[in-house]
Amino acid sequence: MPALLSIRNLKVSLKNPENGQVGWVLRGVDLDLAPGERLALVGESGCGKSMTALSILRLLPQPPMEFSGGGIRFAERDLEGLSAREWREIRGKEIGIVFQEPLTSLNPVMPVGAQIEEAIQNHRSAPPGEARQKVLSLLKEVGLPDGERIARQYPHQLSGGMCQRVMIAMAIACGPSLLIADEPTTALDVTVQAQILELLFRNTRRYL
Ligand SMILES: Nc1ncnc2c1ncn2[C@@H]1O[C@H](COP(=O)(O)OP(=O)(O)OP(=O)(O)O)[C@@H](O)[C@H]1O
Ligand SMILES: [Mg+2]
Numbered sequence: 001m002p003a004l005l006s007i008r009n010l011k012v013s014l015k016n017p018e019n020g021q022v023g024w025v026l027r028g029v030d031l032d033l034a035p036g037e038r039l040a041l042v043g044e045s046g047c048g049k050s051m052t053a054l055s056i057l058r059l060l061p062q063p064p065m066e067f068s069g070g071g072i073r074f075a076e077r078d079l080e081g082l083s084a085r086e087w088r089e090i091r092g093k094e095i096g097i098v099f100q101e102p103l104t105s106l107n108p109v110m111p112v113g114a115q116i117e118e119a120i121q122n123h124r125s126a127p128p129g130e131a132r133q134k135v136l137s138l139l140k141e142v143g144l145p146d147g148e149r150i151a152r153q154y155p156h157q158l159s160g161g162m163c164q165r166v167m168i169a170m171a172i173a174c175g176p177s178l179l180i181a182d183e184p185t186t187a188l189d190v191t192v193q194a195q196i197l198e199l200l201f202r203n204t205r206r207y208l
Contacts, residue, residue, distance in 0.1 A: 002076055005033040005056070005178055009070035012051060017064060025051050025065060035177065038201075050100075053182045057091055058082075075177065093123040096171035098200075100183040102163035106155040112166045113139075113151025119170040138169040142199060161192035168199060 010029040015022050026048045033039050041049045054060045056072060058079070072079045075094065082090070091097075099105045107115055116135045120126060126134065132151075139147035142165040155163050164184060171179060181200060185193035 001034055003032040003073070004035045004037075004075060005031070006073040007031045007052075007056070007070070008072075010052070010055060010072065011067070011069040012048075012055060012060065013066050013068040015064050015066065026055065028070070033178070050182050053097070053180050056180060057095060057097060058087060059091075089123075092119060092171075092176070093174040094176055095178045095180060096174070096176035098164070098167050098171045098179070098181040098184045100186050102160060102167050102187065103155055105167055106163055108155055111152050111154055112158065112163075113147075116151070116166065116169050116173060119173045123174045134173070135169075138173055139166075141172075142166070142169045143195065144169075161188050161196065164188060164192075164196055165199070168196070 007029055010026055011024070012026040013022050014025045029048070029052055031039065041052060043049055051060065051065070055067070056074070056079075060067070074090070079090075106112065113132075113135050116138060117131045120131050120134055135151055136147040139145075139150055144150050144162060144165055150158070150162070150166075155166075158166070164187070168184070171181075179200070184200065185196050188196060
C-alpha cells in the first residue's frame with residue numbers, strides 16, 4: 001500500500017537574526033506512515049518534534065526558520081509549491097491537528113459550539129441546522145454527551161480535558177485522513193490523559 005505520509009531527508013534551519021549564524025532544527029528526518037497506521041515521535045525537549053509536525057502543515061515560523069531540503073509527500077502528492085488555496089483545502093480537511101495547549105488554541109471569545117461549526121463550514125457549506133446537528137454528534141463522539149449545553153459555553157467555562165475534547169472534535173470534524181497530535185495530553189491530569197488517548201485511538205481506527 002502506498003504511504004499516506006512520506007518524509008524524506010527533511011531539513012529545517014534556523015538563522016540567528018543578531019549574528020546571522022545558521023543552525024539545524026531538523027537535520028535529515030525520514031518517516032513513512034501507512035493509511036490507518038499510528039506513529040509516535042519521542043525525544044527530549046527541543047529535539048524537533050513540534051517543528052516536524054508544523055513542517056508537515058507548512059506552519060513553521062518563517063523566518064527565523066527555513067526549509068533547507070528534503071520533501072514531504074501526502075496522499076501521493078508532493079506538498080512543495082502548493083498554492084495558499086490548496087493549503088486551505090489540506091489543513092483541517094485532509095490533515096487535522098490537535099495542539100498541546102487546548103485553552104490557548106481555542107478562541108476565548110466565541111462559544112465552543114460556534115468554533116466547531118466554523119471548522120465544519122470552512123470546508124463545506126452545510127445548512128446551519130445540519131451543521132448544528134453535526135456539532136452535537138461530534139461532541140457526543142468525543143465524550144461530551146450534554147452537547148446542547150456545552151456548545152453554548154466559552155472555553156474558560158470548561159475544564160482542560162473538556163477543551164481538549166472540543167479541539168479533537170474540531171480536528172476530526174471534516175474526517176481528515178491524517179491526524180497530527182502534538183502532546184495532546186501534556187496539559188491534562190493522568191486519568192483524563194488516558195481518556196483522551198483512548199479517544200484518539202478510537203478515531204484513528206475509524207479511518208482504517
Ligand atoms: N519560534 C521559534 N523560534 C526559534 N526557535 C525555535 C522556535 N520554536 C522552537 N525553536 C527551536 O527549535 C528546536 C526544536 O523545537 P521543537 O519545539 O520542535 O521541540 P520539541 O521536540 O517539540 O520539544 P518539547 O518536547 O519541549 O515540545 C529547539 O531547539 C527550539 O529551541
Ligand atoms: Mg513540542
